[in-house]
Amino acid sequence: MAREMTSASSAxxxxxxDLLRHSCAHLMAQAVRRLWPDAKLAIGPTIxxxxxxDFDVPVAFSSEDLVKIEALMRDIARExxxxxxxxWPRQELLSTYRNLGEVYKVEIIEEDVPDxxxxxxxxxxxxxxxxxxxVASTGQIQHFKLTSVAGAYWxxxxxxxxxxxxxxxxxxTREELEAYLRQLEEARARDHRRLGQELDLYSxxxxxxxxxxHFHPMGGRIRHVIESFxxxxxxxxxxxxxxxxxxxxxxxxxxxxxxxxxxxxMYAPMEVEGQKYIIKPMNCPFHILMYKSHLRSxxxxxMRYAELGTVYRYERSGVLHGLLRVRGFTxxxxxxxxxxxxxxxxxxxxxDLMQYMMKSFGFTYRCVLSTRPEKSVGEPAVWELATAAxxxxxxxxxxxxxxxxxxxxFYGPKIDIILLDALGRGWQGPTIQVxxxxxxxxxxxxxxxxxxxxxxxxxxxxxxxxxxxxxGNLVEHYKGAFPFWLAPVQAVIVPITDEQLDYGRRLAERxxxxxxxxEVDGRREKMNAKLRDAETRKVPYMLVVGKRExxxxxxxxxxxxxxxxxxxPVDAVLARFKERTRRARWLKDFGRRLPSQGxxxxxxxxxxxxxxxxxxxxxxxxxxxxxxxxxxxxxECTGLRPATLIRRSSKPHTWPxxxxxxxxxxxxxxxxx
RNA sequence: GCCAAGGUAGCUCAGCCGGUAGAGCAGCGGUUUCGUAAACCGCCGGUCGGGGGUUCGAGUCCCCCCCUUGGCUCCA
Numbered sequence: 225m226a227r228e229m230t231s232a233s234s235a236x237x238x239x240x241x242d243l244l245r246h247s248c249a250h251l252m253a254q255a256v257r258r259l260w261p262d263a264k265l266a267i268g269p270t271i272x273x274x275x276x277x278d279f280d281v282p283v284a285f286s287s288e289d290l291v292k293i294e295a296l297m298r299d300i301a302r303e304x305x306x307x308x309x310x311x312w313p314r315q316e317l318l319s320t321y322r323n324l325g326e327v328y329k330v331e332i333i334e335e336d337v338p339d340x341x342x343x344x345x346x347x348x349x350x351x352x353x354x355x356x357x358x359v360a361s362t363g364q365i366q367h368f369k370l371t372s373v374a375g376a377y378w379x380x381x382x383x384x385x386x387x388x389x390x391x392x393x394x395x396x397t398r399e400e401l402e403a404y405l406r407q408l409e410e411a412r413a414r415d416h417r418r419l420g421q422e423l424d425l426y427s428x429x430x431x432x433x434x435x436x437x438h439f440h441p442m443g444g445r446i447r448h449v450i451e452s453f454x455x456x457x458x459x460x461x462x463x464x465x466x467x468x469x470x471x472x473x474x475x476x477x478x479x480x481x482x483x484x485x486x487x488x489x490m491y492a493p494m495e496v497e498g499q500k501y502i503i504k505p506m507n508c509p510f511h512i513l514m515y516k517s518h519l520r521s522x523x524x525x526x527m528r529y530a531e532l533g534t535v536y537r538y539e540r541s542g543v544l545h546g547l548l549r550v551r552g553f554t555x556x557x558x559x560x561x562x563x564x565x566x567x568x569x570x571x572x573x574x575x576d577l578m579q580y581m582m583k584s585f586g587f588t589y590r591c592v593l594s595t596r597p598e599k600s601v602g603e604p605a606v607w608e609l610a611t612a613a614x615x616x617x618x619x620x621x622x623x624x625x626x627x628x629x630x631x632x633x634f635y636g637p638k639i640d641i642i643l644l645d646a647l648g649r650g651w652q653g654p655t656i657q658v659x660x661x662x663x664x665x666x667x668x669x670x671x672x673x674x675x676x677x678x679x680x681x682x683x684x685x686x687x688x689x690x691x692x693x694x695x696g697n698l699v700e701h702y703k704g705a706f707p708f709w710l711a712p713v714q715a716v717i718v719p720i721t722d723e724q725l726d727y728g729r730r731l732a733e734r735x736x737x738x739x740x741x742x743e744v745d746g747r748r749e750k751m752n753a754k755l756r757d758a759e760t761r762k763v764p765y766m767l768v769v770g771k772r773e774x775x776x777x778x779x780x781x782x783x784x785x786x787x788x789x790x791x792x793p794v795d796a797v798l799a800r801f802k803e804r805t806r807r808a809r810w811l812k813d814f815g816r817r818l819p820s821q822g823x824x825x826x827x828x829x830x831x832x833x834x835x836x837x838x839x840x841x842x843x844x845x846x847x848x849x850x851x852x853x854x855x856x857x858x859x860e861c862t863g864l865r866p867a868t869l870i871r872r873s874s875k876p877h878t879w880p881x882x883x884x885x886x887x888x889x890x891x892x893x894x895x896x897x
Numbered sequence: 898g899c900c901a902a903g904g905u906a907g908c909u910c911a912g913c914c915g916g917u918a919g920a921g922c923a924g925c926g927g928u929u930u931c932g933u934a935a936a937c938c939g940c941c942g943g944u945c946g947g948g949g950g951u952u953c954g955a956g957u958c959c960c961c962c963c964c965u966u967g968g969c970u971c972c973a
Contacts, residue, residue, distance in 0.1 A: 276968095284900080284901060284902095285901080286901090286902085287902080371967095372901095372967060372968070373900090373901065373902090373967085373968085374900070374901070374967055374968030374969065375899065375900025375901060375967095375968065375969055376900080376968070376969045376970090377899075377900090377969055377970065380969075380970070381970080382898075382899065382969075382970045382971085386899060386900050386969075387900090387969095388900075388901085389900090389968070389969080391967095391968080417965095417966095421908080422908090428964090428965090430946075430963075430964050430965085433964095434963095434964065434965085481973095482973085485973060486973055488971090489971095489972080489973075505973090506973080537972090537973095539971085539972075540898050540899095540970080540971065540972090541898070541964090542898065542899075542900095542968090542969080542970080542971090543898095543970085543971065543972075544965090545966095549972085633973055634973075635973075652972095657973090718933085720930080720931065720932060720933095721930040721931065722930065723930080748929080748930080749931095749935090749936085750929090750930085750931055750935080750936060751931065751932060751933065752931085752932090752933065752934060752935070752936090753934085753935050753936080754933095754934095755933055755934055755935095756933095756934035756935055757934085757935085758934090759934055760934080760935095766933080768932070768933065770931095770932055771932090772932085780932080780933080782933060787933070787934095788932095788933050
């Protein structure tokens with residue numbers, strides 16, 4: 225591969241970033257080798273934003289060592305050693321590496337490099353087997369930084385030696401490097417663990433146990449808002465809310481197969497009157513038994529059982545992470561029991577609901593469809609049907625997705641939704657999984673039109689993920705500054721002197737009566753201190769009341785992060801706030817359009833539900849609803865005039881188009897269902 | 898679970914070669930009644946993560962355990 229030597233400064237920009245980083249990994253290895261001549265080299269690939277190299281060294285690298293290595297790297301860069309490719313006969317390279325004791329390189333050659341000639345890159349005294357390409361000389365590597373050390377198993381196998389991995393980052397220009405480092409800072413500022421502490425949202429208590437979350441009052445309020453919204457929406461979409469116990473007899477878990485396939489994530493049984501019980505890692509068995517408490521007809525289906533179900537799963541201590549990876553968590557779980565024919569419609573309904581949730585909370589996301597793995601249960605034809613249902617639903621909803629071939633659970637295909645936070649990092653959130661296993665094992669049936677017993681199709685799904693993880697994602701997404709409808713405290717009333725304290729308290733009553741969460745700051749502090757505290761707590765609004773406001777029945781409105789908006793009549797502020805509540809928005813959505821999954825199983829048959837076809841509400845057709853009663857409710861909740869409401873609801877409903885931003889995924893995937 | 902780094906007041910952190918623990922904020926008490934991001938004075942506050950050991954003496958050194966963090970592995 226011919227490459228001409230050009231001066232570093234002009235060539236730098238043209239080199240692909242990946243290549244630069246790979247060369248930087250070599251540069252680091254060379255520096256490590258100079259400092260620790262016995263260091264054995266493993267592999268040194270590029271990753272998002274940087275690179276790493278794995279070393280086997282008898283001493284543990286300290287952070288001072290990183291500084292030393294980095295300094296030496298700069299020296300070697302200054303030496304501007306030409307980087308040249310040579311082709312070594314395989315045998316010669318093998319014996320050289322054997323003589324050097326480079327056991328990892330030897331293993332790589334023996335197992336993965338059959339070619340008679342092997343490409344080796346040389347720079348000064350250092351050489352490394354590598355396909356390349358690389359930059360022309362070490363002098364071209366200018367803007368880099370070593371970021372961390374960590375242990376890493378050789379070939380990712382926990383039974384093999386643990387090596388030391390040094391991570392680094394490299395960029396074309398100083399500006400890019402600094403921008404990246406700033407971005408890391410930014411990510412730290414958004415860290416939900418830090419914000420969770422600062423905003424007093426939650427805690428983990430050493431005396432209680434790792435991975436067990438306590439929602440403090442402010443976190444509790446947010447969770448309450450999310451849960452209320454979730455329940456309302458689910459009832460509205462034809463789900464039934466159920467509640468199940470936290471423990472069940474060992475026999476049940478035997479029957480479901482959890483003891484066989486999931487035991488390593490389950491906690492040991494406890495004994496009660498000679499009977500063994502296990503705390504639940506999943507909610508599905510309970511829902512199944514509720515379903516099975518009656519004989520079900522095809523007319524009952526689909527049945528949708530929803531529950532904010534708290535489960536406990538053993539996670540290895542090293543993987544716990546704030547709210548995002550825990551041992552006890554509450555899934556926003558639901559199980560849908562339906563006929564094979566209903567499956568496609570049900571999947572569409574779930575995706576629609578998921579989209580609605582994501583839109584409501586402001587998340588962007590991407591979708592991954594996982595298909596049949598090697599080891600699986602169920603007929604191939606059924607798998608095909610279910611996978612097609614998932615795929616079709618994604619396409620019908622206009623969602624882009626990637627396919628993880630063979631990445632499904634052994635019991636069925638699934639769609640995973642990766643939430644993207646504001647920094648573009650991805651986290652496994654909602655999941656939709658078809659299950660062929662449990663209905664079989666638990667003998668879950670319905671009676672079809674001809675009186676035959678038929679196996680139901682079962683869908684596990686969450687549309688948020690878990691309350692813990694979702695809250696963590698929300699905190700990072702909004703950097704702790706929750707939108708008005710979610711904010712634990714929506715406004716703080718700030719009396720300037722004690723003279724206005726009573727007025728402030730009267731105002732607070734009015735706001736609470738309107739369903740808003742406000743607080744009066746009655747401390748003997750200066751207004752500035754109160755404002756500062758409210759700003760720090762990221763409260764969306766501050767209502768300053770002084771002499772003038774008291775006289776005119778006004779408040780001076782101040783918005784978080786924006787500042788003073790000037791005095792406003794109290795009624796205007798109330799109206800403004802009510803407009804921003806989720807209830808108001810929900811009613812708007814609800815007024816325009818009923819969910820596609822209007823039918824409600826047995827309720828339909830009792831005449832208590834929404835007519836499946838036609839009917840005054842024309843639910844399924846998605847036409848507007850104009851019931852007088854509903855209008856009145858909406859008027860009350862939104863504060864809008866009837867004419868406005870009717871006009872609004874007459875507009876045809878369209879879902880806003882989503883923009884999918886491509887970005888790196890940092891998925892902690894597949895833990896639900 | 899593995900490798901590494903940590904754990905000192907409610908929070909953020911300082912504490913040298915082993916000599917008996919300190920700051921800011923928060924809290925509490927007082928004074929101040931103030932117009933858009935921190936008023937002033939004073940006070941209280943510590944099993945130095947837990948246990949054991951070495952030592953005349955341990956926050957500091959050694960061993961075990963717990964928890965946190967960064968990775969690895971795992972993630973039905």
